[in-house]
Amino acid sequence: MTIILNVNGAERRIDAEPATPLLYALRNDLGLNGAKYGCGLGQCGACTVQLDGKAVFSCLLPVAALEGRRITTVEGLGTLDKPGVLQQAFETEQAAQCGYCIAGMIMRAQALLDRNPSPTETDIRAHMQPNLCRCGTHMRILRAVRRAADMMSGKLAILESGQ
């Protein structure tokens, strides 16, 4: 069946079975490869995207459930030339090792910062809890989220064109 998805502010039309997970539609039909397939069971967070502002697992989200809802992926936050605030902060803190979890981490963090631009360390840890990193760069990831929060609240400068 034909399904219309609102992804990163644009309406995209795909042809898919209603039960198809959003993650497959993003990667296979729309060429948005930021969100990753990790476990496919909603246990690792590599596939995290924003749905109406909230962080959700796109691997367990049937496309039939998405009519009229707003989807944001990591591609919607910035570009190589003009990275978004979180993307800049992750680069500065060198938060990626293998990088597989990072798009999911960034999207989960974005959902927190949209709701609460000046989170405490406890807020950040509690919010990031569902997303796993197998390389063990959690401390850098937490620093990057802290840095992004400080950039958004004006404590640190936001760069005009990335690094």
Place this chain on the structure above:
Amino acid sequence: MKRRAVLAALSAAAAAGVLGSLVFLAIAWQTEIPAMAPPKLADFDAATIHRGAALVAIGDCVVCHTAERGPAFAGGRALETPFGTLYATNITPDQRTGIGNWSAAAFRRAMRDGVSRDGEHLYPALPYEHFTRVTDADLDAIYAFLMTRGPVLQKTPENRLIPPLGFRPLLAGWKLLFLHEDPVLPVTGQSDEWNRGRYLVEGFGHCGGCHTPRNIAGGEERGKPFAGGIAEGWDAPPLNAANRTAHPWTVDAVYRYLRTGMDAEHGIANGPMGPVAHGLSGAPDDDVRSIAVYVASLLERDGPKAGSLPPVDREVEATREHPEGAALFAGACATCHGPGAPMMAQGRPSLSFVSALQADHPRNAVQAVVNGLPAAQAGRTALMPPFGDSLTSSQIGQITAYLRSRYSERQPWTALEDSVEEALNAKEQP
């Protein structure tokens, strides 16, 4: 004449009122028990402290008396009640903010009569109506354990209650009505294990605190012990023959459920029951076994034997009745819960055995879809991701209706929409 009679009646009423108030004040008035220097480790013998630790695991003091990510036993956890928000107190031996200067006598009075060391009445969120049944020796062991933990300086936030409930002397009236003191005496003809289980369940384990319904004033309904209640938005199922599960509860099943948080023929402890099972995973094995013996005797009913039922799977009918629910289930749930999913090879309960889908009310099934099995519990049993942020209320309703239709042979739920709204609203509260 008439006027005089009215006056006489009025003065009689006034006198009765004054007398009544005096009697009430006499009951409400409790003296302060003098503060004392905190006891030392050497004041208690190790065996008593160990026995206290075991009881504290069974009573699960730490769940209510610890704030989220806060230090153990230091209080501060909010308890939402129909009467407002209460904050659990600091029960570490800190002298300023905890119970550091409480004597064993003050501790026993608090536990049995619900009166703080300074004479203030305590709210019945502390289930003192159960603790009246705990022996002196056991209360002293609990005291020994708590007083030998590390003191934590942490002030308890002020309660926020509907006026005039912040006025604590009123609690004396509540106690007159609902604080019944009846010891649990051994029942002859029952095994020692059963009697031990009964003592723990009715006493310090305070299972009835959730599993017995409460009246409008928040008192447990004595006529309906273990008939099922509601706790923090979850159903505490009845612990009697009315408990609707596919398979009957055997001693082994109750034991597995309480000890590990999971039984493949009944499901996984979730909501407020999750921490209870976690507490019992650290309690003495023979005590948990005794509790299982007693609880299984309450749950006994005629019906199929354990392990005898094939799973119910009405896939075709359910898909016809709830096509949207079926499509959502295929995309959101089947990877884990569908036939052949890897999880099913790990001894996890089939959905057709999960108690929440057999229950009279959809509350627990909806809660599980909305909140999943939170990671805080995940290391202990299993993890289920929440769907409250990814699916709309109508989609959650469709999935839950489909689950009921596919995996049970019971009537469709009527209160489904309200339950979904309730669970989603509760989730949005900070």
